[in-house]
Amino acid sequence: MTAYLKLDHIDKSFARGNQVSEVLKDIRLTIDKGEFVSIIGHSGCGKSTLLNLIAGLTTVSAGAVLLEDKEVDSPGPERAVVFQNHSLLPWLTVYENINLAVSKVFGRSKSKAERHDWIMRNLDLVQMAHARDKRPAEISGGMKQRVGIARALAMEPKILLLDEPFGALDALTRAHLQDAVMDIHSRLGSTTIMITHDVDEAVLLSDRIVMMTNGPAATIGEVLAVPLARPRRRIELASDRTFLRCREAVLKFLYERHRFVEAAE
Missing domain, CATH: 3.40.50.300 (P-loop containing nucleotide triphosphate hydrolases)
Incomplete structure (x- = not known):
């Protein structure tokens, strides 16, 4: 396979x-x-x-x-990428930023009405439909990242x-x-x-x-x-043995690599 x-x-x-x-x-x-x-x-x-x-x-x-x-x-x-920096175009609204990607990918395969519905569906997915007409400077950092995720998902990668x-x-x-x-x-x-x-x-x-x-x-x-079974709930996982065992394994790996760095200095 x-x-x-x-x-x-x-x-x-x-x-x-x-x-x-x-x-x-x-x-x-x-x-x-x-x-x-x-x-x-x-x-x-x-x-x-x-x-x-x-x-x-x-x-x-x-x-x-x-x-x-x-x-x-x-x-x-x-293959859609969401960076730490949201990379939204500041002169465009939330809706227009996503429309730019949607029109590029689906300009020939979806009608204008279908593209609109698709944009709103993806904004709904990240709970940002209410901010569709705002520009990046008017929304918080977390909201910008939600829009960045919506833009990436709207490309249907x-x-x-x-x-x-x-x-x-x-x-x-x-x-x-x-x-x-x-x-x-x-x-x-x-x-x-x-x-x-x-x-x-x-x-x-x-x-x-x-x-x-x-x-x-x-x-x-x-x-x-x-x-760990899904869906996952962070409060319940705080004391979950499997979560703690996985966390310990990653920390141990990173700690050992940090020791190697210190030894080389």
């Missing part, structure tokens, strides 16, 4: 003059359709580079990214890529958005890959957690399955 998404022996290096920096080495991973996978590791381990390779924003040096057995070598609407989407938010807003993402994932069954530094967030949201070794030439150190 062919993997839905396959990272096949990926290497990635960047060259500057005569100097070559090896960022990723021999990345091997398969991800099933509908799976939620988090990628975690210390700063500089190439997490965002790996996400950019899957998005097609940069090309591999060796190996291949395969989505449904087709090689990924450029950006495409089947095969893979949703989240690059630390909640990193700049306060703890309460972050918790609400985590709950929103879990709800969206349960409703849509979208294949999701998320970069995070937050251990609790990774355990709460993920089916599996991919733990990266330190750079340079970072690779996958361990992959942890998170056998």
Whole structure:
């Protein structure tokens, strides 16, 4: 059976003059359709580079990214990215920002009325329909990220890529958005890959957690399955033995890698 998404022996290096920096080495991973996978590791381990390779924003040096057995070598609407910075156009309203993406992807396949309904459906999904006529400067950081997620989902991607989407938010807003993402994932069954530094967030949201070794030439150190039933409720999980065991395993991995960094200094 062919993997839905396959990272096949990926290497990635960047060259500057005569100097070559090896960022990723021999990345091997398969991800099933509908799976939620988090990628975690210390700063500089190439997490965002790996996400950019899957998005097609940069090309591999060796190996291949395969989505449904087709090689990924450029950006495409089947892989939508939500960055830590919402990247909304400030002169457009919430509705217009999403319409820009929807018109690009569905301009020929959906009528104007169908595109409108699709935009509103995705705004409803992130509970932002009430703010459709507001501009980014008129809404909070958490609301901007909701709009960014709605814009990504409105492209109906095969893979949703989240690059630390909640990193700049306060703890309460972050918790609400985590709950929103879990709800969206349960409703849509979208294949999701998320970069995070937050251990609790990774355990709460993920089916599996991919733990990266330190750079340079970072690779996958361990992959942890998170056998928690869905839907997940954070209050109940606070004392759940499986949650705590998974949390401990990730913390132990990261702590050991931090010791390696200190020893090298």
